[in-house]
Amino acid sequence: MASGRYRVCVVGASGVTGGELLRLLINHPGVELVCATSREFRGEYVFRVHPNLRGRTELTFSDSTIDSVLKKDIDVVFLALPHGQSIEWVPKLYEAGLTIVDLSADFRLKDPKAYVEWYGWEKPHPYPDLLSKAVYGMPELHREELKGAKLIAVPGCMATAAIISLAPVVKAGLVDTDRIVVDAKISSSGAGAHAPRLDLHPFRTYVIRPYEVVHHRHTAEIEQELGLLINRQVRVAFTPHAVDLVRGILTTSHAWLTKPVQEPEVWRAYRTMYGNEPFIRLVKDRAGFQRYPDVKYVIGSNLVDIGFEIDTRLNRLVVLAAIDNLMKGASGQAVQAMNVALGFPETTALDQVPLYPV
Ligand SMILES: NC(=O)c1ccc[n+]([C@@H]2O[C@H](COP(=O)([O-])OP(=O)(O)OC[C@H]3O[C@@H](n4cnc5c(N)ncnc54)[C@H](OP(=O)(O)O)[C@@H]3O)[C@@H](O)[C@H]2O)c1
Incomplete structure (x- = not known):
């Protein structure tokens, strides 16, 4: 947090929710967007994949590996990865003390066995201790628990x-x-x-x-x-x-x-x-x-x-x-939950009036 702003990385930033996170975070006064990862577009300008961001960021996509993300000296990481992928990332990022905002379902359900029934996993969730620490990222229902939370499971859309x-x-x-x-x-x-x-x-x-x-x-x-x-x-x-x-x-x-x-x-x-x-x-x-x-x-x-x-x-x-x-159903709610976790006013970077007509 050298600049007085939280250093943030978006993992899976070439995707739909990743792009929406970038759109919101570049307007957030309390964060510095230092990294956006993609395997497919590594080295490419972010705006070439998300043309709506042209002129708003010169960031390029970086390596999508845990080690390379940890080397960025970040405070907060958003995981915009498919279900079943975040679970590979979260334990190491948690150990490194980062604030993790996971958009996938990998930490949403409290019962480890529920992943067998609902997500077709062969075994119950392998990290029940992390599951119990994860806060369901819906401020309207979990605002107090979200304050200071280190692992946020963003709800399904x-x-x-x-x-x-x-x-x-x-x-x-x-x-x-x-x-x-x-x-x-x-x-x-x-x-x-x-x-x-x-x-x-x-x-x-x-x-x-x-x-x-x-x-x-x-x-x-x-x-x-x-x-x-x-x-x-x-x-x-x-x-x-x-x-x-x-x-x-x-x-x-x-x-x-x-x-x-x-x-x-x-x-x-x-x-x-x-x-x-x-x-x-x-x-x-x-x-x-x-x-x-x-x-x-x-x-x-x-x-x-x-x-x-x-x-x-x-x-x-x-x-x-x-x-x-993509907003309240994913990236908007993710930023809202981060705002609560880090103590920013809850509407920071989120007070857009809806487009009309669309
Ligand atoms: N779309 C929605 O409305 C919505 C709403 C709520 C929650 N979610 C959840 O949010 C997560 C992201 O959804 P999305 O719609 O943004 O998906 P998406 O558009 O497919 O983006 C996911 C990104 O993750 C990267 N990726 C895929 N497999 C990976 C792997 N094994 N390791 C590292 N990176 C990998 C891909 O980028 P590269 O190939 O470039 O690396 C891809 O662009 C999902 O868990 C989804 O269920 C989505």
């Missing part, structure tokens, strides 16, 4: 929308936690820069494609985080759909009310929990162009728009949430 939008009504006991149904729509950037054939433009355009209809991985973290709020198991049926958007996630959750509930009580649950949250907007309007959350109005921002409607006929609560998957 669709899980973020589902957890944040459902947490207040779960915590307030308004809904039956044995059966919550979450339907998600996700954009193509969610599949990363090395997407499989079905996510290439000709195969993705015009698509509203259900996938991993049951047992999607994000189910595990949604159940974990909602369960932690009430110290009881929560059961979630989660189904995602790939849609023809570049950025954005919309979740529509269906929960059944535990008693007859009027609107003010639901509003109260949200305002009690999120009244002072800088990135949460409650959207339920009778006039104007936006009546409910819509991805169109959050793109480029770290916001979560949340809305709801009560279905008195079926005793059902419908909860809606819209986020930009």
Whole structure:
């Protein structure tokens, strides 16, 4: 921290979330971006891979090995690597005393055995001690634990929308936690820069494609985080759909009310929990162009728009949430969590107004 700013490295910086991290971090007054790694583009200017950064950084991609990153004398490292890769990096980086912000799922689940069930690992997580130290990087739920945290597991993108939008009504006991149904729509950037054939433009355009209809991985973290709020198991049926958007996630959750509930009580649950949250907007309007959350109005921002409607006929609560998957769903939330961990104002480098129209 020689310059008075934290020295930061982004590992996996050629990818989609890596590029978004660079976009945010070059505007962060408290950090100095000293390293961005890539195996494929080593030595190349970062702006040649992320053209939006032309004129904003002269950084070139450096070696993507643990030793070369450690030699950069950094304080903070963001791991924007595929699932199953961060686990190779974290133990050594942790031992070196760095603050680690991991965007993968490798340290999100608290139960070591859950990785066998949800991620198909042959054995339980090999570092249960590090798992217990990892803080789930969602400031709205874990702000106190994040202060000073050295290992941050950034939440999954669709899980973020589902957890944040459902947490207040779960915590307030308004809904039956044995059966919550979450339907998600996700954009193509969610599949990363090395997407499989079905996510290439000709195969993705015009698509509203259900996938991993049951047992999607994000189910595990949604159940974990909602369960932690009430110290009881929560059961979630989660189904995602790939849609023809570049950025954005919309979740529509269906929960059944535990008693007859009027609107003010639901509003109260949200305002009690999120009244002072800088990135949460409650959207339920009778006039104007936006009546409910819509991805169109959050793109480029770290916001979560949340809305709801009560279905008195079926005793059902419908909860809606819209986020930009690369911002609140990944890199924005990662920077937000880092801000809390290092003691910066939480909105530092994150107060973008959404692009409109997009
Ligand atoms: N995309 C999203 O909306 C989103 C949201 C939340 C969380 N996440 C998570 O964030 C992580 C990154 O996702 P992404 O979408 O940015 O993926 P991505 O676009 O595929 O980028 C990952 C980068 O990691 C590097 N990489 C791949 N394998 C590696 C290895 N074995 N060792 C070192 N570097 C390796 C690659 O760069 P080089 O080949 O150039 O080295 C690649 O550009 C994933 O764990 C993902 O699940 C993504």
